[in-house]
Structures are given as structure tokens and as C-alpha cells.
Amino acid sequence: MVFASLNFLFFFLAINLILYYLIKNKTFRNVLLTVMSLVFYAWGEPVWIGLLVFSSFVDYIHGLLIEKFRGTKWAKAPLISCIVINLSILATFKYAGFITDNVNFITGLKLSVPTYSLPIGISFYTFQTISYVIDVYKQEVKAQRSFLKFLLFVSLFHQLVAGPIVRYSHIVNEIDNRKLRINDISAGISRFCIGLFKKICIANVAGEMVLTYMGGDLSTLAFSEAWFGILMFTIQIYFDFSGYSDMAIGMGRMVGFHYHENFNYPYTSKSASDFWRRWHISLGTFFRDYIYIPLGGNKKRFYLNVFVVWMLTGLWHGASWNFILWGLFWGLLILLERLFLHKFFNRLPAFVSHIYLLLAAMIGWVLFYFVDMSSVVQYLSILFGQSGNKWNSLEFNTVFMANIYWLILAIILCLPVYPYAKHLARNSSLRVQAMIPYAAIVFDFCLLFLSTAMLVGKTFNPFLYFRF
Amino acid sequence: MNDANHIQEELEEERKISSVIHIVLFCIVLTTFGVLFFILPQEKISDAEKRTLAPFPTLTKKTLFSGDYMDSLDIYTADHFPFRSTFISLSDKLKLIRGLHNKEEAFYNDVQAVDEIPSKKGASSKDIQEFDESLKNCKGLLVANNRAFQIFSNEEPMNKEFSEMNNLYAKTFKNVRVFSGIVPTASDFFLPEKYEEYIGKELQNITASYNLFNSRVKPIEIYQELIKHKKEYIYYKTDHHWTDLGAYYGYLAFCSAAKTKAIELTEMEFKQINGPFLGTHYLKTKDQRLENNPDYIKYWIPPVEKYAIKYDGDDSEEIKVFKTTDITKNKYLVFLGGDEPLIHLKSTKCENGKTVLLIKNSYGNPFAAFLTANYENVLVVDYRYTESSIVELVNEYEVNDIILLNGIYSANTPNHIGRLKDIITLKDGTKNAFKKSKRKKKEVENTPSDSLKVEVDSTSIID
Numbered sequence: 001m002v003f004a005s006l007n008f009l010f011f012f013l014a015i016n017l018i019l020y021y022l023i024k025n026k027t028f029r030n031v032l033l034t035v036m037s038l039v040f041y042a043w044g045e046p047v048w049i050g051l052l053v054f055s056s057f058v059d060y061i062h063g064l065l066i067e068k069f070r071g072t073k074w075a076k077a078p079l080i081s082c083i084v085i086n087l088s089i090l091a092t093f094k095y096a097g098f099i100t101d102n103v104n105f106i107t108g109l110k111l112s113v114p115t116y117s118l119p120i121g122i123s124f125y126t127f128q129t130i131s132y133v134i135d136v137y138k139q140e141v142k143a144q145r146s147f148l149k150f151l152l153f154v155s156l157f158h159q160l161v162a163g164p165i166v167r168y169s170h171i172v173n174e175i176d177n178r179k180l181r182i183n184d185i186s187a188g189i190s191r192f193c194i195g196l197f198k199k200i201c202i203a204n205v206a207g208e209m210v211l212t213y214m215g216g217d218l219s220t221l222a223f224s225e226a227w228f229g230i231l232m233f234t235i236q237i238y239f240d241f242s243g244y245s246d247m248a249i250g251m252g253r254m255v256g257f258h259y260h261e262n263f264n265y266p267y268t269s270k271s272a273s274d275f276w277r278r279w280h281i282s283l284g285t286f287f288r289d290y291i292y293i294p295l296g297g298n299k300k301r302f303y304l305n306v307f308v309v310w311m312l313t314g315l316w317h318g319a320s321w322n323f324i325l326w327g328l329f330w331g332l333l334i335l336l337e338r339l340f341l342h343k344f345f346n347r348l349p350a351f352v353s354h355i356y357l358l359l360a361a362m363i364g365w366v367l368f369y370f371v372d373m374s375s376v377v378q379y380l381s382i383l384f385g386q387s388g389n390k391w392n393s394l395e396f397n398t399v400f401m402a403n404i405y406w407l408i409l410a411i412i413l414c415l416p417v418y419p420y421a422k423h424l425a426r427n428s429s430l431r432v433q434a435m436i437p438y439a440a441i442v443f444d445f446c447l448l449f450l451s452t453a454m455l456v457g458k459t460f461n462p463f464l465y466f467r468f
Numbered sequence: 469m470n471d472a473n474h475i476q477e478e479l480e481e482e483r484k485i486s487s488v489i490h491i492v493l494f495c496i497v498l499t500t501f502g503v504l505f506f507i508l509p510q511e512k513i514s515d516a517e518k519r520t521l522a523p524f525p526t527l528t529k530k531t532l533f534s535g536d537y538m539d540s541l542d543i544y545t546a547d548h549f550p551f552r553s554t555f556i557s558l559s560d561k562l563k564l565i566r567g568l569h570n571k572e573e574a575f576y577n578d579v580q581a582v583d584e585i586p587s588k589k590g591a592s593s594k595d596i597q598e599f600d601e602s603l604k605n606c607k608g609l610l611v612a613n614n615r616a617f618q619i620f621s622n623e624e625p626m627n628k629e630f631s632e633m634n635n636l637y638a639k640t641f642k643n644v645r646v647f648s649g650i651v652p653t654a655s656d657f658f659l660p661e662k663y664e665e666y667i668g669k670e671l672q673n674i675t676a677s678y679n680l681f682n683s684r685v686k687p688i689e690i691y692q693e694l695i696k697h698k699k700e701y702i703y704y705k706t707d708h709h710w711t712d713l714g715a716y717y718g719y720l721a722f723c724s725a726a727k728t729k730a731i732e733l734t735e736m737e738f739k740q741i742n743g744p745f746l747g748t749h750y751l752k753t754k755d756q757r758l759e760n761n762p763d764y765i766k767y768w769i770p771p772v773e774k775y776a777i778k779y780d781g782d783d784s785e786e787i788k789v790f791k792t793t794d795i796t797k798n799k800y801l802v803f804l805g806g807d808e809p810l811i812h813l814k815s816t817k818c819e820n821g822k823t824v825l826l827i828k829n830s831y832g833n834p835f836a837a838f839l840t841a842n843y844e845n846v847l848v849v850d851y852r853y854t855e856s857s858i859v860e861l862v863n864e865y866e867v868n869d870i871i872l873l874n875g876i877y878s879a880n881t882p883n884h885i886g887r888l889k890d891i892i893t894l895k896d897g898t899k900n901a902f903k904k905s906k907r908k909k910k911e912v913e914n915t916p917s918d919s920l921k922v923e924v925d926s927t928s929i930i931d
Contacts, residue, residue: 017494402574
């Protein structure tokens, strides 16, 4: 199931919330969330639900084993075994096709390429459980004794299929003791509605145009259309991904969980390193804490570490060379910034750095979008006016103008307008302050209705995470 | 200081109240729609969209584990959501306020190409939709001069595949003359000059296909005939079809290819359907300019006494060649009453013993009636609605001529070409297999002796 669907909103979520608020018992609430999460997952992956439960069970047992063998010479064994199993599952289900393709290519063998579908969310939940066993091993958290609670942590539908990557240590207390606060629930609802709007009214709309311009025949694509296309993809991927994170965080708050923020206005960054502190934060910190720093960080083998981390970051996004290149592209920029670019941009006005980052992000998205290299090269050559394609097309002008207000809105929403509005509200007169919560309610329902109208009016509702 | 604290507390209290209202309203709104979904009566057909709404899916082990069941449920909910039409019109309005709109022109790039309206009741609308949505080479829809144009991109021309399919007809039916025509859209004739880069693309594509026909497939030069009459009302402005007049010029082109005498327009009875007609282009765009400039359906009736029988599986029924009742929702249905697997037009006067088989999609509907002036039997097959072979049909009726009539988009779309090929290559030994496509499924479940009877029965109907 996806959040941005009618069945999810008006049946699944409605039932989930009402039952949750009616039940007062902590354990029953956890049971409810777990059962509903499994239903949620089975809705989209009726077969791979078994893998999810199996994987959770393995990690649960390993957590207990780590504690059991602590202090003995076997202490490391369960940790290693668990990581090996998790990565093998990931390799089997996500990378098997990619690996056989490459082995066939290099060796000339003709091994058959597996054709089964990728279980949704596998990259997210595998990373969550890996972080769990490592944290147990490092004694940062205690192993979870209840399988129910552990399964709840892994399968919680809020973040199961599209992140953020929630660490066990962040929510361990809330699994056992979470308080429902009225203001929290209300804030969660607002957050959810905003996320829904971002996904349906911005990302999906941009996605249609991405299909038209990036998904069509590149040989007839005009220069202006190519730039517009990549701008649309830049908008789509941010609003889609951050919209999902908003909805996850919002739904978490509705039932008392507090997940960490996953996005912090990434397109306002001034450098690549800044961008990655603001983009998909839960992934960046995962790689930092569990790979980059253990490898030696910037103290030991710095260049190698950067290379490994960024290659893996790319690979995590999809089993294909273009994602690896995309990761390395960012790694290279971060390296160059450290070496000299940072100093260079510091001497120039700030807007130059902003333009540099936006251009870098857009070029990066070209690598991200096209799986085959020839399309990447072709698209880039159009973007840089080297393709001999025409500069503009008549029908593009009408499309551009017909979406101009929407485009302005999308660009404004990439800026921190929400914190700014909050700041304004805090400094307004008391009378206004008393009105704001009610205005916010009206606003939320407008977002909800607009999104519902878009959902009903259009069946176009693609799911972007099938590769993750 | 105390005052300030007091005020803060009051604000806090106020916030609590508003939060409770927020939460309660949110839960109520979500649940209300959920409950209304079950309470409100459910429509089966959407008049506005001219299609059958998704039926409630049947649960089987296979559909459950493949996830198809859940996908169908999602579609079902979207199709039957409370106040669906209100939400749809709201989303149409939202689309309009996304930007500025030129008074004269608009471009809709997310509109699918169409070659036909799914009009036949009972036909699996999903299949038809698949056919429709698969249409390739369409860049979008342009509204200009109060008329809608499908923009033909010619990005993935299928000339080779299309002509090979035609040549296969010639090879399969050695004793039958094979004619093939591609109907252009209005674009080449009426696009404003500034879109010159698209003008002529359809002609270029049609010619490329015709050039690859072998000598036994006779091309019908529809384009050349239509362009002579481009000042006349040969295309609808709000619909993708040609008008009856356009189809008549197509018929003239056929007659010259078939070297037979065409009936004159003046020899026929002229009629007009009451009330304006807003076609598919309007439905897809809801463009105001189209709404303000609706079409009218005019048609000409050949002075041949005739009757028509439609066959659908084992059922047969006499129908009107021009249907004038029950067509308010889709006036294009006037021509043969819409798309049917097989229609037999039999003229009682023109007793020359000649039989023509027209294999068509909806472009052929107005075209078919003119053929009654030249043939005693006109068989009209809609290739999209049949899954079995037509070879037996050709032999049984001793068909003299076959006409393949396609729109420019279907002639460049793999699964249309594929289906046209399928209906002559499928091995289907039984006589009249075509008509029994539906019954055949039942046979498997019933006893074999039943099917034998059916075979005899259905043959007698047609003879």
C-alpha cells in the first residue's frame, strides 16, 4: 500500500487511528500497530511479507545471542553472522540481477539472470536491523526481549517502505512507553497533510512532466525542454521523498513516536557536503556512523573511505551502475570541496555557491534518472547545447506558461517557508496567535481535500521507491 | 509578569481545545468518506467518462499472491469514491489554475492518443483501455482555432511492421483483393502554420507504409482525397474521428482503388442529429473553447434497402445501420450503434452477390454504410473485440474484397498491428470460430457434446 492512495487514507489510516485511540492498553496498542503494519506490507508484497518476518526473527535472535555471548571469545560471532545474513538477503533480493549481469559481462558466462521482483522497502528495513545489532553489540542499546516489540520496530508501516531509516535507539523508549499528547497528535496531523500535499500536488504533477520530457524520445527533445525536464525531476524527487518522510513523521506523532527529521531544505545548500547534511539525513548518518567512521573517517585512509562510502551510497539507491556513478559524483564533489572548492566559493558571493550546488544536484539527477549511460550522455549533451537539437519548441511554451504558478509555488516550497511562517506567528499579536490554530485546521483540511481531489481525478500515482 | 503568564496559559488552553477539534475532525472526515463509500449507491457506468467503472475484483489465490487483487481494489475505490464527479471537476479546475493560459491555444501533453471511444457495453473496458493507452507516437493534444489536434510525433514509426501485416493478409487470402487505408487525423490539414514542423508528418508516415505494401495490397489514397476537400467539414473539432463526410471521401478513395463506381452524395438522403456533439477531445481536456464550439453530426444514407445484424459470441440481434435513439451521451454511436465484434450489413436491393469484409476500429463505423451501394454483403469486423481467427469467416462468406481501415495511431502501435495479425494467424479450426469466442470458454467447463450442438446452431443463424 502507498500513503498517497484513497484506500490508505480513508480506510487503513482511519481504522488505524480510531482503534488506536479507543484502545488504552499499551500492549494491545503495539499489537494493533504490528498487525496493521503487516497488513500494510502484505498489501503491496503478499509474498515477501514472509521475508520481512523471517529477517526480523533472525535479527531478533541475534540481538539476544550478542548479549548472551558478551565477554566471551564468541562475542563477535553473532554480530558477524547477523551482518552477513542481512547483507546476503539484500544481495540476493536486490543485487542478484546486477551481480550476474556483471559476472556474465566480465567472464562471458551465460548465467541466467534472476527475474523475481525486489521486495519493497528491503533496503530500509535491512539497514534498520543492521544498525540495531551493531548498537546492541556496542552496548548502546539493550537487546529487545519481546519479538512482538522487535517486529513492531522493523515493520512499523510509517517508515517501512520509504524511510526514514529509523534507528532502534531513537525509538526504543517509545516502543515501551509512549505518551499520547493532544498537541503532538494535532501537529502530526498537520505534518501528514503537508506531506500528502507535497507528494500528490507537487511531486506527482512534476512526475507527469518528467515522463513527457525525460521519458520521451531524446533525439527530438529541445534544449529548453531538457532543462525543464531535469528541473521537474529535481522537484519531483525532493517532494516525493520528503513528502513521504513528512507523512511518516506525522503518522509517528499521531501515535506517540518521534522520528528524526530526514530533510532540511536541501536545495538551499551551498555545497555538496552541506547538501548531504540536509538530504535523506537518516541515510547519510547511517553511512557516517556505521561505515565511514569505523573505517577510520578522515583520520585514516581518508580518500579510500570517501570512495567506499559514496560508492555504497550510490549502490544503495539501486542495483545499477548509474547509481554508483551518481554516488561517486557526489563523493568527488565533496572531496574537491574539501581540497579547494570550499575556499574558492567562500571568496565569492553566496548566490554563486547556491547556483553551483543546484547545478550539481541537477546534473546528479541526470545520472540518477537514466539507467543506461548512452541516455545520460545524450541528455547531458542536450543540456549543454552540444546535441544539435533545436533550442525551443512551440508546444513547450504553452506547457511552461500553463504551469507557471504551480512552478513558482514548488520553488517557494523548497525554501524554509514553514519555519518562517511559524516565526511570524510567534511574533504576532495575541489575538492573531489565538486564531492561528484554527486557521491551521482549515489549512490542513484544504490540503487534504485538494490531495483527495487530485487522487480521485487522476489515477497517475507512481511509486518511486521500487528500486531502493 | 503575572498577566503575561496568565495570557500564556490561556493561549495554551486555547491550543489544547483547537487540537482536540483538529483530531476529532480529522478522524471524522477520514471515516465519513470510508463509511459513505459503503453506503452510497455505486454507479456501474460513468456517463461523463463514457466507460464502465471498475467492477469489484474477485478474490482468487492467484490474484491475491500476485498482488493483482489489491491493485484492482485500489482502482475500484478510485472509480467508486464518494462524490467522485465533484472531486474530478475540482481536480480539473486545479489544473486550470496551475498557470496562465493562452486565450487561443492550449497544449495538453498528458492526454493519451485515441483512435476510438470504448462504447460497446459489456466489452471488457480494461482491454479497450489498454488498447487505447498503448497508442504510440502522440505528443499530446493542441487546442487552437477552437479545434483540437492530436500531435503526431512519428518518433517510433511502425511502417515495416504495419506493411508486413498487410502483406500477410494478401498472402493468406490468395483469391481475395486486399485494400488497406490509413486515416490521417485533422492535424495535417488544419494545424496553424506555426506548427509547421508537425504538418506533413502523417502523410510522410502513411506514404512510408504504403510504399512497403506488396503488389497485392492496394493502398487507399485517403489522404489525397481528403486534402482536396479540406475546406469542408471532414473532421470533428472536438473529437478525433472523421465526419461522415470525411468517411465518404475515404469511400471515394476506396472506389477509385477498387475501380468501382462510387455513389454520389446527391443520391443519398441527408440527415442531421439534433443537438450539439462534444467528442473525446473535449472529454479529455474539458477545454472551454471546445465546449463553446461543439460539433454537429450530419450523415448521408445510401438509398439501398438494407438491414444489419450484429453478432457477439452466440448472440445475434438485428440493429439499425444508423442508430438515432439512446445516443445522447455519445452521438458518434449513430454509426452502426458503436463497435461490435461482427456486423453484417445485407442490402436487399444490390443483389450482385459480392461480399466485402471491412476490418476496422471506430474510424470504420461511418465508412461501412457507403459500401452497401457496391456490395450485397458488407461484413464489418472490429479487430479489437475478437480474439479468434477470421479466416473461416472469409471462406464461409466467399469474401471478394477485404478492406483494412486504420487510424494513423493504430497503424503505428505494436499491439494493434499484433492483433490484426493474430486474427488471421490464430489456429482456430472450428467453423465460425469467430462467433463462438465467448461460448468456447464455456465449452471447457461444459460437456463436449454441448459444443457440437452449438456449432450447428450458430451456423444456422448466419445462413
